Amino acid sequence: MLVLGGTAEARRLAAVLHRDGAFAVTSSLAGRVAVPRLPCGEVRIGGFGGAEGLAGWLREHGTDVVVDATHPFAARMTANAVAATSAAGVPLVVLRRPGWTEGPGDRWHRVPDARGAAALAPRLGSRVFLATGAGDLAALAGIDAWCLLRAVDPPPPPLPPRHHLVLARGPFTADAERALLREHRIEVLVARDSGGELTAAKLVAARELGLPVVLIARPPAPDAPAVASVEEAVAWVTARVSAARERSTPRPPRL
Structure with missing residues (x-):
């Protein structure tokens, strides 16, 4: 098989x-x-x-x-x-x-695709964590905000013009995600509705910090x-x- x-x-x-x-x-x-x-x-x-x-x-x-x-x-x-x-x-x-289910304290905004996320996120904050993986970064390259990117390997262009790249491999704990969001003064989280426990810590951290989340639909x-x-x-x-x-x-x- x-x-x-x-x-x-x-x-x-x-x-x-x-x-x-x-x-x-x-x-x-x-x-x-x-x-x-x-x-x-x-x-x-x-x-x-x-x-x-x-x-x-x-x-x-x-x-x-x-x-x-x-x-x-x-x-x-x-x-x-x-x-x-x-x-x-x-x-x-x-x-x-x-996929993930929204719970008490979550401030989720669901969008159909990455381009929808690129349009909505800057209206919610000026410092955005694009926690989408490399696959959607090209569609998010035109976003009008400062962006934190995270990937296992350096992603290929195009990338947002104002960004900081962190190379790291998960899974990450909620404590680590909370520290990352605070360190970079993140105001909005953009993520894909991947589901699963291994990548949910960023959503927990965003909820605890009261941050809005733009969630891209599957x-x-x-x-x-x-x-x-x-x-x-x-x-x-x-x-x-x-x-x-x-x-x-x-x-x-x-x-």
Whole structure:
């Protein structure tokens, strides 16, 4: 089976399936980070060459199941996975952790995309923490505010003209995020609705400091079966493999 990864859920899934021993698991990473966290089992790094290239890879490697456990904002990879598995006749399930839910004390402003965030954030404050990862920085490059950027590796241009870059790898604690916001006198936080506990500390810090948050909505859900947890993904894969084995096992003739 192939796990399209790069997330904590993908690493957990690969570890569970690797320990099971019944699955030959290959995890695929996009290669956007110079030194990625590697999952258990076989790993390939780099693109497939679009949906057609991925479909060819699935056929060449005799893949039985694909789990798309990429980031909730990796819309292009997910679209390629849907098209490729359809072309190759391989079952696909999408593993997506739920998005965040606003709670008491939160001051959230939801926007449909990064350009909406670039338009709204300067109206809420003049010093903005763009905690979106490198993927949305090009769309945010025209923002009219001083910006704090954080990334694992230096992001490519274009970038906001007035910015300070911090190179760091999470997860981060709420205490560390609170200190960062105070150190740089941040007035607005911009984040993507990625969901999950590992990246929620910045939202906790913003709530405690009374800061507004501009939250970028997720891309539309793909037209494919979906699960919300590693446990559900394991159950889905196991059921699919069991059904395939039953269909392929010869039945004794009736007497």
